[in-house]
Amino acid sequence: MLKIVCFKWKPVNFYRTYFGGEQVNILRNMVKRHLTIPHEFICITDNAEGIDPDIKIIPLWESPVKKFGGILKPNCFTRIRAFSKEMKEIIGDEFCWLDLDCVILNNIDSLFHGHATFRMWEATNPENYYNGSMVYMQAGARAEVWEKFNPETSPREAADAGFVGSDQAWISHILGKGEQTYNAMDGVYTYRYIRDRFTPDQYPQNARIVFFPGKFNPWDEVLQMHHSWIKNNYF
Numbered sequence: 131m132l133k134i135v136c137f138k139w140k141p142v143n144f145y146r147t148y149f150g151g152e153q154v155n156i157l158r159n160m161v162k163r164h165l166t167i168p169h170e171f172i173c174i175t176d177n178a179e180g181i182d183p184d185i186k187i188i189p190l191w192e193s194p195v196k197k198f199g200g201i202l203k204p205n206c207f208t209r210i211r212a213f214s215k216e217m218k219e220i221i222g223d224e225f226c227w228l229d230l231d232c233v234i235l236n237n238i239d240s241l242f243h244g245h246a247t248f249r250m251w252e253a254t255n256p257e258n259y260y261n262g263s264m265v266y267m268q269a270g271a272r273a274e275v276w277e278k279f280n281p282e283t284s285p286r287e288a289a290d291a292g293f294v295g296s297d298q299a300w301i302s303h304i305l306g307k308g309e310q311t312y313n314a315m316d317g318v319y320t321y322r323y324i325r326d327r328f329t330p331d332q333y334p335q336n337a338r339i340v341f342f343p344g345k346f347n348p349w350d351e352v353l354q355m356h357h358s359w360i361k362n363n364y365f
Contacts, residue, residue: 131168132242133225134161137209138175139190151180153230153349156365158185160234164338167239172221188220194281198296206262206297210279215270226266231342233364238338241316247271250301252311254320254343255294259307262298263341264318275304321346331358 136157138149158171173181176190195207211217212227226242248271251264278284284300293299312318317338324333324340333340342348354361 131170131222131224133170133172133222134165135172135174135212135221135225135227136230137190137206137227138173138177138230139193139208140176141204149230151178151182154181154185156349157228157230157232158182159365160232160363161228161238164234164237165239166237167242170222172225194279195285195296198285204296206295207281207285207300209262209265209297210276210300212265213267213270213272213275214277215273218269221269223269224267225269226264228339229263229341229343231347232263233340233342233348233360234338235333235340235359235363236317236338241312241318241338242266246310249310249312251318251341252313253298253302254322257292257294258298259293259302259305260298260309260311261341261343262295262301263343264312264339272305275301278304321348325357330356333359 136154138154141148154173161171170186172186172188174188174190175181178187181187190208191211193205193208194210195205198205198207209227246266247268249266251261253259253261279300285296288299288303291303293302314334317336319334319337319340321340321342322344328334346353348360348364354364
C-alpha cells in the first residue's frame, strides 16, 4: 500500500516557520479528499502533540547534521535517511513524502501512476536539479543517497559542486541529472509561480498541488484573504 509521509520536527530557534499538529491534520485531510488510491498517512515526528489519533506516528530519528546554514536556513538532512534500504521495514515498500506547506487543489492519483521506482519534484532553484518538497520512491531505490552520505564532509561536497540547500543539494549532487520529476505538466506548482502570473483568485487549470517554499505559508490568514483558492482548499 502507498504511504503518504510528512516530516515534522522542531526547527532551530528563530527559524521563520514552526509547524504544529494542525498542519499535519490539514495535510492528511487534503490527501484524503484528493487521493483515491488506497493509502496510509504517516507523520514522522519528534512531537505528536495535536496530531489526530488516526494518523500513524513514526518516531523521528536523529538528524545526521546538527547545525547547518545558520538560524534562518532550513536543515532538512533528517530526510536523507529515508533513502536507506531499512525504510522498507520502517515505512513500507512504497511511499511519497510531502512538505507540510502545501495546498492540494485536485485529485492527485495521476502523480502515482506508472512504473517509476523514484520520482522527485524538479528544482525550483536553477542551481539544483531537484526540490525536496515532494519525493516518491520504492524503498531503497536510491540507497546511495544515504549510503554515501558523510555528515562531516557531504554538505560541503555538495556546496563545492555548486548545489544549494541541505538535503536537496546532496540529492542533486549524488543522483545528477536524469531522474524522473514532477513539474507543471503534472500540475505541481509553487505559490510564487501562481502569484506572479495569475490574478489573486485564479490558478492554472491543471494545478493539483501547490508548494510554498520560502517565507509564505498557506495557513497565513493574510495570504488566505488575498487568495480565495488557498482559503477554500486549505482545511
